[in-house]
Every structure is written in structure tokens, then in C-alpha cells.
Amino acid sequence: MKKIMYREAIASALAEEMRRDEKVFVMGEDVAITGGVFKATKGLLDEFGPARVRNTPLSEWAIAGVATGAAMCGARPVAEIMHVDFIGCCFDIILNQMSKMCYKTNGKVNVPIVLRTQGGRGRSNGCTQSQSLEALFTQVPGLKVVMPSTPYDAKGLLKTAIRDNNPVVFIEHKGLYQTKGEVPEQEYTIPLGKADIKRYGKDVTIISYSKSVLVALDAAKELEAKGIDVEVLDLRSLVPLDWDAITESVTKTGRVIICHEAAERGGYGAEIAAQIADKLFDELDAPVVRVCGANIPVPNATLPEIESAPTVKKLVDAAMRICKGGARNG
Amino acid sequence: MDYKQLGLTKQELVEMYRMMRLIRVFEENAIAYFKQGIVIGNMHMYIGEEAVATGVCKALTKEDYIASNHRCDGHLIAKGADINAMMAELMGKENGICGGRAGKMHQSAPEVGLLSANGIVGASQTLGTGHALYCSLFAPGRVSVAFFGDGGSNQGAFHESMNMAAVWKLPVIFVCENNHYAISTNVNTATAMGSFYQRAAAYGVPGVRVNGNNAIEVYAAAKQAVERARRGEGPSFIECDTYRLRGHHEGDEQTYRTREEIDEVIKNNDCINNMKKLLVAEFGWSEEEDAAMIKSIEDQVAAAVQFGIEGEPMKVEDMESNLYAE
Numbered sequence: 293m294k295k296i297m298y299r300e301a302i303a304s305a306l307a308e309e310m311r312r313d314e315k316v317f318v319m320g321e322d323v324a325i326t327g328g329v330f331k332a333t334k335g336l337l338d339e340f341g342p343a344r345v346r347n348t349p350l351s352e353w354a355i356a357g358v359a360t361g362a363a364m365c366g367a368r369p370v371a372e373i374m375h376v377d378f379i380g381c382c383f384d385i386i387l388n389q390m391s392k393m394c395y396k397t398n399g400k401v402n403v404p405i406v407l408r409t410q411g412g413r414g415r416s417n418g419c420t421q422s423q424s425l426e427a428l429f430t431q432v433p434g435l436k437v438v439m440p441s442t443p444y445d446a447k448g449l450l451k452t453a454i455r456d457n458n459p460v461v462f463i464e465h466k467g468l469y470q471t472k473g474e475v476p477e478q479e480y481t482i483p484l485g486k487a488d489i490k491r492y493g494k495d496v497t498i499i500s501y502s503k504s505v506l507v508a509l510d511a512a513k514e515l516e517a518k519g520i521d522v523e524v525l526d527l528r529s530l531v532p533l534d535w536d537a538i539t540e541s542v543t544k545t546g547r548v549i550i551c552h553e554a555a556e557r558g559g560y561g562a563e564i565a566a567q568i569a570d571k572l573f574d575e576l577d578a579p580v581v582r583v584c585g586a587n588i589p590v591p592n593a594t595l596p597e598i599e600s601a602p603t604v605k606k607l608v609d610a611a612m613r614i615c616k617g618g619a620r621n622g
Numbered sequence: 623m624d625y626k627q628l629g630l631t632k633q634e635l636v637e638m639y640r641m642m643r644l645i646r647v648f649e650e651n652a653i654a655y656f657k658q659g660i661v662i663g664n665m666h667m668y669i670g671e672e673a674v675a676t677g678v679c680k681a682l683t684k685e686d687y688i689a690s691n692h693r694c695d696g697h698l699i700a701k702g703a704d705i706n707a708m709m710a711e712l713m714g715k716e717n718g719i720c721g722g723r724a725g726k727m728h729q730s731a732p733e734v735g736l737l738s739a740n741g742i743v744g745a746s747q748t749l750g751t752g753h754a755l756y757c758s759l760f761a762p763g764r765v766s767v768a769f770f771g772d773g774g775s776n777q778g779a780f781h782e783s784m785n786m787a788a789v790w791k792l793p794v795i796f797v798c799e800n801n802h803y804a805i806s807t808n809v810n811t812a813t814a815m816g817s818f819y820q821r822a823a824a825y826g827v828p829g830v831r832v833n834g835n836n837a838i839e840v841y842a843a844a845k846q847a848v849e850r851a852r853r854g855e856g857p858s859f860i861e862c863d864t865y866r867l868r869g870h871h872e873g874d875e876q877t878y879r880t881r882e883e884i885d886e887v888i889k890n891n892d893c894i895n896n897m898k899k900l901l902v903a904e905f906g907w908s909e910e911e912d913a914a915m916i917k918s919i920e921d922q923v924a925a926a927v928q929f930g931i932e933g934e935p936m937k938v939e940d941m942e943s944n945l946y947a948e
């Protein structure tokens with residue numbers, strides 16, 4: 293199978309969906325001539341022209357709000373917010389408009405929009421361009437929240453998100469755009485709300501998503517050498533959440549680490565931990581632990597930037613700690 | 623332009639007059655039932671401003687879109703929404719326009735092009751611009767109107783929407799209902815110019831200010847703006863100088879203005895009287911005709927109240943439905 297980059301997977305999903313449905317269009321800052329600052333809309337302008345690849349003024353409130361207004365009429369915009377950190381400039385549209393429209397109108401008006409954005413650290417962009425803010429969105433009823441970790445997932449999930457009749461916040465990771473992975477030539481989609489086991493194991497489950505999945509896979513390799521067999525469960529979409537996959541994995545391993553780059557306090561990991569404590573308490577052989585971002589703004593300098601996020605070492609230490617009692621019997 | 627130059631017939635003028643009266647009687651009833659605890663919620667009345675919605679919507683077709691704000695009754699009724707379902711909505715009933723879950727500020731009537739009223743001041747401007755983007759891409763010839771107040775004109779959304787609409791030549795008409803107050807804040811203390819239409823020039827958009835209590839003046843401006851939008855020439859801005867005759871919401875003590883100020887408008891520039899005077903002067907509109915019209919409106923609204931009262935309250939068991947579309 294052909295290997296392509298994550299950003300190419302995004303661009304090819306957009307192109308395929310725009311070819312399939314004329315109501316699909318793209319709008320955002322610098323999405324046209326340059327193909328976006330991360331090149332994830334590269335090539336679209338040439339094929340679809342400026343009416344459907346709409347370069348906007350620097351104007352987040354209008355990007356989100358105008359796209360929402362168009363979606364309310366039946367358009368299927370993919371609106372881009374360059375950095376998730378800029379969401380503060382248009383948060384009303386997410387918090388009160390796109391998310392509540394279907395509910396408050398009793399299903400009469402829905403908003404089939406994809407809000408594409410990206411977050412995460414790793415490029416020394418500092419505290420206003422490195423955040424992981426997914427918990428702001430998972431807290432808002434009416435949104436779906438998707439965070440792919442591989443090119444394959446990014447393409448299949450974005451195509452599904454565009455076809456979804458609800459607002460989907462699709463959060464990419466700036467540290468993933470250049471990563472490569474196998475993506476089939478023939479068309480495929482991936483349903484929202486289906487997690488994916490990126491590595492099978494029997495001793496401990498690392499529940500993760502987005503770039504932290506790659507950290508978890510590296511940690512799993514090290515732990516293998518230490519005799520600990522790690523399962524890496526990639527949620528892929530946070531809302532809807534694949535609770536069945538979590539149940540199955542946790543029932544098998546009895547040990548859970550939740551890993552995300554976002555600040556630990558009040559993060560989505562806290563929600564997963566609470567649900568596990570509530571519904572799977574009897575399956576646990578050790579406390580649920582979190583390896584997450586520090587509760588500080590993301591520092592710019594290289595080492596603090598790295599160390600304020602999950603690392604292989606932190607995951608290995610956590611796994612060693614909760615596996616002290618040895619692997620599960622039976 | 624007077625009504626003759628606009629080509630308005632007697633029948634059309636009578637219809638506009640009736641529309642303003644219908645909005646007013648609807649709201650007077652809503653207030654009466656609010657006082658009894660049957661209508662619930664935060665009651666922002668449109669009374670005094672009826673000429674704006676009436677004049678603007680007269681220039682639109684059913685297929686055109688409008689985006690509304692919290693003071694939405696007039697916009698809904700003038701666009702043709704079902705007043706029975708509206709009244710039921712104000713009562714939190716299942717047969718309400720949104721099944722009881724929207725309430726006064728969040729009503730929706732997509733069947734007549736009003737997709738959503740809004741509890742967020744400023745939202746109608748970006749959403750209305752978005753409706754216009756839809757029209758420009760997928761439904762050429764259709765237009766969109768965004769209604770907002772003097773308060774809403776000081777939100778950042780004003781700038782972002784006007785700018786994007788202008789640069790993309792979107793078929794949107796920005797209708798600023800300057801009723802002089804945002805809750806207690808007088809417009810002269812909130813914007814140094816005291817008015818808004820001058821701002822339009824900065825975006826390359828034609829902007830006018832009209833007597834918003836004169837439905838014909840409003841219609842004339844709206845007609846011109848709508849025609850321009852339909853021709854694909856882009857947005858327009860209309861500032862309607864109007865006045866709300868009730869408090870910001872029912873129960874507002876209105877310590878920020880005097881009774882005399884309100885009475886002055888009622889006496890000299892009430893939109894309903896303005897139209898009635900014209901009908902009397904030009905067409906000999908009689909008190910008998912007037913009384914008959916008022917009676918028919920009262921009956922119509924009484925039926926809406928009855929419809930609401932007979933409806934079932936929204937059920938707790940249904941409160942989780944329609945969070946997502948299929």
C-alpha cells in the first residue's frame with residue numbers, strides 16, 4: 293500500500309468529498325494559494341477554484357459564524373481555524389450556535405459543518421500556539437470531537453465527518469502532518485465513535501488519542517523488553533466515545549493508563565477515568581492513572597516543552613508502578 | 623419615496639398596517655399571559671418597532687432568509703411564522719414552534735426562512751451573513767437579512783460580518799434596529815457617533831438611516847437593498863431609527879429614561895398611528911374598518927392563545943431528543 297503524509301491524507305479526503313458533493317466547500321485563513329500554513333488544503337484551489345476554496349480575511353468569528361450560517365441552510369462547509377488556540381476568538385459560535393442549533397430547534401435546523409483545526413506542541417510555538425484544548429469541546433453537548441493519530445485514520449474520519457449531519461470539531465496535530473502511513477488508493481471511510489487498537493497486549497491498556505498514541509507505542513516497545521505487554525487503544529473520536537472498546541480492553545488487562553497532551557486537570561482523561569471507576573471498578577487490578585500535560589501554559593524552550601507533555605519515560609514509569617503486582621492471572 | 627412612487631396599493635398598505643397590529647396584539651397577549659405565569663421566560667417585546675420587521679419582510683419572499691436576535695416576535699410574524707405555534711412555544715408546550723425547548727429567544731421557523739432567533743447579541747450578524755453565503759453559492763437570487771440592535775452593532779461580529787460580506791459581495795442586508803437603548807445603555811454613551819450607518823462606507827457598503835417607525839420608509843430602503851443583493855452587487859446597511867415602547871424586558875423598571883420620553887414617541891411617532899394616518903388621509907380609512915380589523919386580529923390571537931393553552935407541556939422524557947441530527 294502507498295504511504296502518504298498525514299497532511300496529504302487530509303487534502304485527499306477534502307478533494308474526494310468535494311468531488312462527491314458540490315455542497316462541500318472549504319474556507320479559512322490562507323487555505324487557497326498556499327494550501328494552508330500546514331499544507332493540508334494543498335491542491336484544492338487548482339481543482340475547485342476560489343468559490344469553493346475560500347480564502348477568508350483574518351476573522352475567526354466570521355469564519356466560524358458564516359460557515360455555520362451557511363451550514364444551517366444546507367451547505368457542508370469545512371471551516372478551518374488555523375490553530376485551536378484561536379478558538380477564543382470565535383468560541384460563541386461553537387458554544388452557542390453550531391452545537392445547540394439542532395437541539396433548540398427541535399431538529400428543524402441542523403448544522404453539517406466540520407471545524408478543522410490543529411493543536412499540540414512540538415514546534416516551539418509557545419503558549420498561544422501549542423495547546424491541546426479538546427476538553428473545551430467535549431464539554432459542549434451537541435458537538436462531535438475527532439482527533440486522528442495516523443494518515444489512514446485522518447482520511448477515513450475526515451470523510452465521515454464531512455458526511456455527518458452534525459457539527460464535528462476535527463482536531464489535527466501539528467506534530468503529525470509530516471508523519472507517513474499506509475493509505476489505500478480505493479475509497480474508504482471510518483465511522484465516528486469506533487476506537488482502534490493500535491497494539492494488542494494483555495497487561496496494561498494505554499488509552500490515548502492524537503499524537504500521544506505514538507508516544508504510547510514507543511513506550512509499549514520499551515515495556516515489552518521489561519516483560520510488560522501493553523495494549524494501546526486509540527480512541528480516534530472522543531465524542532462519540534467507544535465505550536465498548538474501553539470495556540473490552542480494560543476487562544482484559546485490568547490496568548489503565550490514560551495519556552493525553554492536554555493539561556491533566558479537568559482533561560478528557562478525567563472523564564474516562566471517572567467512567568471506568570463507575571462502571572468497571574470490579575475489573576480493575578490497580579488504580580487508573582493519568583499521564584497527561586502539566587497544568588501550565590506550554591513553555592517555549594525545547595526541554596520544558598517536551599517535559600510538560602507525556603513522554604515515553606513517564607509512561608514506562610507509570611506502567612511499572614501499576615504492574616508491580618505482576619501480570620494478571622487467568 | 624412615498625407610497626405611490628413605490629407602487630404600493632391600498633391593499634398592500636392595509637396589509638402592512640394589519641401586520642404591525644398583529645405583532646402588537648400578539649405581544650400584548652403574551653404579556654398578559656406572562657403576568658399570569660402561563661407564558662414563561664425572558665420577555666423582550668418588539669412593541670414600538672413593528673414597522674421595521676414589517677417594512678423589511680415586505681421586500682422579501684418566503685424563500686429569502688432572515689437571522690433574528692432576542693427581540694424576535696416581530697421578525698417571525700412578519701416573515702409569516704405560525705403564531706399558534708409561537709404562542710405555544712412561549713408557554714413551553716409540545717405544540718410550540720420548537721416543541722417548547724426553545725422559548726422566546728430561540729424560536730425557529732425554517733419553513734418561512736427564519737432559521738434561528740438568538741439569545742446571543744451579535745450572533746445574527748455572522749449567521750445571517752452565512753445564510754447569504756449559501757445563497758451566493760447554491761441559491762443565486764435569494765437574499766438574507768440580519769436583524770440586530772444598536773447594542774449588537776458594538777459587537778465585533780458587526781465588523782467581521784460586514785467586512786466579509788462586502789469583500790465577498792454576499793447578498794445580505796444588515797438591518798440595525800436602533801431603538802436607542804441596549805438594556806439601560808443609551809446609544810449616545812455606547813458609540814461616539816450616536817448612529818451606525820456612517821460605518822458602512824468604511825466597508826464599501828451603502829448605508830442609510832431611515833425613520834424606523836415609518837413602515838413605508840423602511841420598505842423603500844429594504845426594497846432597494848434587496849434588489850441590489852439579488853443583482854449580485856453585495857450587501858447593504860440600513861439603520862432604522864426606532865424606539866421600544868416597553869422595558870428591555872417585562873419587569874424592567876426603566877430608571878434610565880423618563881415617562882415623557884416614551885409618551886412623546888407614542889404621541890408623535892408610533893408606527894401604527896403613522897400608517898393609520900396615511901390610510902385615513904389617502905383612502906378615507908374609517909373607524910369602522912379599523913375596529914373590524916382590530917377585532918379580526920384579536921380573534922386570530924385569541925385562537926393562538928387557545929392553541930397554546932390546550933397544548934401539552936414539553937415532557938421530561940423527551941428532553942434528550944434531537945441533540946444530534948440523524
Ligand SMILES: Cc1ncc(C[n+]2csc(CCOP(=O)(O)OP(=O)(O)O)c2C)c(N)n1
Nearest residue numbers: 693741742743771772773774801803804805
Ligand atoms: C453576547 C451577549 N451579551 C449580552 C447579552 C445580554 N443582553 C441581552 S439583550 C441586550 C441588549 C441588546 O441591545 P440591542 O442589541 O440594542 O437590542 P435591543 O435589546 O435594544 O433590541 C443585552 C446586553 C446577550 N444576550 N448576549
